Amino acid sequence: MSEFLNLLAAGLTSGAIYGIFGACLAVWFRVCNVLNLAVGDFAMFGAIGSAWLVQTAGLPFIVGIIVVLAGVGLTAWLFDWVVLHTAFDRGAGAHGIVGVFFYTFGLSLVLEGVARAMFGTDVYGAPSIWSGPALHILDFHVQRAGVLVIGLAIVSGLILWAYLRFTVSGRAASACGESVLGSRIVGIDSAKFRRRIFIMTAVLAALFGIVESPITGYTYMSGPTLSLIGVVAAGFAAFRRPGRAVAAGLVIGVAEAMLGGYVSTSYNDVLLYAILFAIIIFRPEVLGLGPEPA
Amino acid sequence: MTEPAATDRSTISGPAPSGPAAGSSAGPADVLSGVRRVRRRDPVPLGAGLLIAVVGCLVLVVMDGSYLGLTVTTGVGYAIVTVGMVLQLGYSRQLAFSQSVFMGVGAYGTGVLETKYNFSSLESLLAVIALAAVAALLVGAVVTRAPGLALALATLILPLFIYQLATFSSWLGSFSGIDGVAPFWTGSDYTATLVQTGIISAVLLGLAAGIVLRVMRSGIGLQLMAMADDERLGESIGVSLRQRRLEVFVLGSVLAAVGGAVLASVQGIVTPDVLSETSEITLLLMVFVAGRKSVTGVILGAIVIEYLTTSTSFISTNLGIIEGIALLVILLVEPDGVAGAIDRLLGRRTDRWAASLQTWSAARLGTRGQAAQGARGGGNGAGNAA
């Protein structure tokens, strides 16, 4: 029983990351119909940046966190201003399904390259925010950082959900993604929403990287896999619903852990990805995607 | 209809009043017979294919087995894959990320058949083509049923678990892969072998280019472009979308497998890296930066990027940053890549066929009484949005 609970705890922890990335992706896609494939890289920068600032530059942890989050926010703002604004507000550049993926894909390449140049290929882990040995609850262990991650994911997910559902601003944000023309004619500034939500999700991802990295180390290449699972989690939320994305992420994380514990530690990812692949192909309705015309 | 043609960059506008004569007097019958005429006597695919093969051979002979020659030959292998991607990504707008997987099928297939079953190079090449075709048909039949975004997502995940399968399978050699793959044409010494293998690779590349060009310039090519621009438009001119999607997927995948076989033969070894996401990323960059509608463009792009990757200078260590920025610049400035930019500078219209399609479909839609709105999406020609 305790093994099951331990696996569950570990699965929920990694699932929380998948879920919150999925929520960030879903919310931003809902607003501007672009997938943020660099979300994992922002998390990576949060994790490695803060670790590096503390361990190598000797800054106090809290200062390191603030510097890193500000840096991530600034990078996101810069990317929107230089690339996304030119592409979507000025009508230049590629659009359609290519635009959905490849702008942020380019960003992700650049971020990884910069991280490699700045931090090398080492594994980094930020200092724990809530340090101490693993908690021992009832019959199982859970890392303190894990509790933080899960709690933060649930809270963030709730906030995002509430924002979209209950505030005027949130509904205006949704309107941007649903009808470009329709939102402009009522005076909604969709560029502003796109930028702000992009920055917010980038900073949130970086924060999660900081909180989670004591458990799993990050390298400069940790981002893409996380982004990809985040995309899948967002997919199960029809690329719209942050609450459902968090739930989907948790399920994926737990499934991964359970497969690892009960089936095979080597092949658990293989099975997981195969299952996800099958679901996407055979049941695209789960992702809110209709059938193609014949 | 809310976009004024004044700000419309396409050289072919939709049925806007001020656009150039979209509704010229060419009826559908004229254009169809024009297409048929061309199909019989179009010299370009054969000519281009031959030219590429000959130039490739000459270049490799000149390089005479040097390290540069090795790099170029490897680049040729990638080029074969990218030529197939021109069809998938450039002309059909089929956003599938499965090429590295099929490249792996080709590479691993060659490796396994040669080392474990003692196939000759030629036999393994043919077998790999057959294997890839079957696999692509099976996978494609399932995958092309899904809507575009699902297809993209699913093929994003595909490399992840195929890669893991390969690294965990001891039969496939785990992380170290399979060693001892024979080159295409063994010569008297290493240098001669490399050159001769290179010659075969260049011939294969010419063949691949010829096939793709042929498809692109045929009636099927027109249909693919119609499909890409606006699926309703495609349907209205009688295209069977699902069949076309499948055909494109299979052809692209088979070419990827051939490219993988070339890589295996040239390098003599197959490792799981060929299946990794990095591999797919490299391919995408080769195609997008060079110009995803240009066969010659992606060939040069593949060779150049392969060269840059293996060089030891500042460029290769920071290649990620450079590639990322290049991709962004390309997307913003010239979505058709470097080749597209060159075409525009030279004032050429590579999509002459887009013009034929526009006239043909406008006339066809007109006779079917459909509103001009249906053709609105099909009004994008050279150099316009993805």
Place this chain on the structure above:
Amino acid sequence: MSVSYGKFVAVESVTLSVGVGECVAVIGPNGHGKSSMVTAVAGLVRRGGAVRVFGQQLPAGSPGAAVRAGLVLVPERRHLYPELTTRDNIMLGSYSRTRRIGARQAWEDVAGVLDMFPELARLLDQKAGTLSGGQQQMVALARGMAAQPRVLLLDEPCLGLAEAVARRVYDWLGEMTKTDMTILLVEENPVHAVLVADRAVRMYKGLVEQPGVASHE
């Protein structure tokens, strides 16, 4: 008050004045610039020349400024938000006012709009994408009215609607012409247009022809 603008649509130019409380119909065949003109007035696309509302010149390319000045567009094909509810769709019409006067006041004003369209009352919680074409047009009109416009631009309001529904729309429009709302109506079908318009102008190949006098009740 006058709304006057000279503008270039593709290659053409247009000059038009509309009086306060007037309803002017812009008719003519499709593809000759009617919609382009109206969307340019609303600030959605680039234009050359000036648009003045109540003597005040609107900055180009800013639909928000147009809405704040009281000039509201109900676009061709409606462009609603399909995944949001009818209520949210209508309420977002008053978005630019919400920022100024607060959500509660804006919502009270919107309630007044709903009185104009009683058939929407039971559809408020339904997703706009699931409504019929006629219902969607009502929602689009309601959304436009929620912005408390002084000048209303209607682009083909009966496009794709059944005759009975189109009549309902024109009944409503007829009511509106009796108020001091200024209306610019783009309509392909001249028969409908003359029912409510004070006068009509015809656009052909991006140019306004001699304004004609329309008969009206």
